[in-house]
Amino acid sequence: MLNDSPQLDRAFQALADPVRRGMLARLSRGAASVSELAAPLDISLPAVMQHLKALEQSGLVRSEKKGRVRTVQLEPKALSAAEAWIAGRRAEWEARLDRFEAHLSTLKRDGEPQ
Amino acid sequence: MLNDSPQLDRAFQALADPVRRGMLARLSRGAASVSELAAPLDISLPAVMQHLKALEQSGLVRSEKKGRVRTVQLEPKALSAAEAWIAGRRAEWEARLDRFEAHLSTLKRDGEPQ
DNA sequence: GAGTTACTTAAGTAGCCGCTTAAGTGTCTT
DNA sequence: AAGACACTTAAGCGGCTACTTAAGTAACTC
Numbered sequence: 001m002l003n004d005s006p007q008l009d010r011a012f013q014a015l016a017d018p019v020r021r022g023m024l025a026r027l028s029r030g031a032a033s034v035s036e037l038a039a040p041l042d043i044s045l046p047a048v049m050q051h052l053k054a055l056e057q058s059g060l061v062r063s064e065k066k067g068r069v070r071t072v073q074l075e076p077k078a079l080s081a082a083e084a085w086i087a088g089r090r091a092e093w094e095a096r097l098d099r100f101e102a103h104l105s106t107l108k109r110d111g112e113p114q
Numbered sequence: 115m116l117n118d119s120p121q122l123d124r125a126f127q128a129l130a131d132p133v134r135r136g137m138l139a140r141l142s143r144g145a146a147s148v149s150e151l152a153a154p155l156d157i158s159l160p161a162v163m164q165h166l167k168a169l170e171q172s173g174l175v176r177s178e179k180k181g182r183v184r185t186v187q188l189e190p191k192a193l194s195a196a197e198a199w200i201a202g203r204r205a206e207w208e209a210r211l212d213r214f215e216a217h218l219s220t221l222k223r224d225g226e227p228q
Numbered sequence: 229g230a231g232t233t234a235c236t237t238a239a240g241t242a243g244c245c246g247c248t249t250a251a252g253t254g255t256c257t258t
Numbered sequence: 259a260a261g262a263c264a265c266t267t268a269a270g271c272g273g274c275t276a277c278t279t280a281a282g283t284a285a286c287t288c
Contacts (some may be wrong), residue, residue, distance in 0.1 A: 012130035
C-alpha cells in the first residue's frame with residue numbers, strides 16, 4: 001500500500017470539494033458538457049473550468065472536445081483506486097479487531113494462561 | 115446521496131495528504147501515541163498535532179489522553195462513509211453502463227427498431 | 229523539588245485554492 | 259460576413275494550509 005502517491009493526493013483533494021462531488025454525482029448519471037455541468041452551479045464558468053481541471057488531473061474524469069463542445073465522462077478506475085485505499089485500511093483495522101476478539105474468547109474459554 | 119456535507123469535505127480533505135494517509139495506515143495496524151505517530155515523520159511535533167487535529171475533525175480518528183500520553187485510534191465509521199460515497203457514484207455509473215450494453219445487445223438481437 | 233517527558237498553545241510565514249472579471253479563441257448559425 | 263455560442267486564458271485577490279520556532283503545561287521519575 002502506497003501512501004505517498006500524488007495521484008491519490010489529487011483524487012482525494014478533488015473529492016474534498018462539494019462542488020466537485022456534485023459534478024461527479026451528475027456525471028455518474030451520464031456524460032455531460034461543460035455548460036451542463038455548470039448549469040446548476042452558482043459560480044462563473046471559469047470557476048467550473050478550474051474544478052474540471054482538478055477533476056481531470058486527479059484522473060477521476062476524462063474529457064474530449066468535439067466542435068465547440070467539451071464532453072466530460074466519469075473515469076471509474078480512479079474512483080476505484082481511492083475507494084480501494086480506504087477499504088484496505090478499514091480491512092486491516094477490522095482484521096486486527098477480529099483477531100483481538102478471537103483472542104478474548106480464547107481467554108474466556110481456556111482461562112488466563114500462567 | 116448528499117454531496118454538500120462538511121463532514122465528507124473534511125474526511126476527503128484529511129485523506130488528501132500523504133502524511134495523514136501515512137498516519138492512518140499506521141493506525142490501521144493498531145492504536146498509537148502521538149509520539150509514535152510522529153516518530154517516522156520528518157516534521158515537528160506541532161505539525162503532527164495539526165495533522166492529528168485535521169484527522170479528528172474529519173471523524174476518521176478518535177483520541178483520548180491518559181496521564182501525559184494521548185492515544186489515537188482509527189474510527190472505521192467515517193472511513194466507511196467516505197468509501198460509501200465513492201462506491202455509490204461508481205455503482206451508479208456502472209449500472210448505467212450495464213443498461214447501455216444491455217440495450218446494445220437488444221438492438222443486435224432484434225435489429226434497430228423503426 | 230528538580231529534571232525529563234509528552235504533548236500543547238501561540239504566533240508568524242510562504243504558498244496554494246477557489247473565486248472573480250475581463251478579454252480572448254475557435255465553431256456553428258444566419 | 260456578422261453574430262451567437264461554448265468554452266478558454268489571464269490576472270488578481272482574500273482566505274486557508276502546512277509548516278516553522280518559541281514558549282508553555284501537566285505528569286511522571288529520581
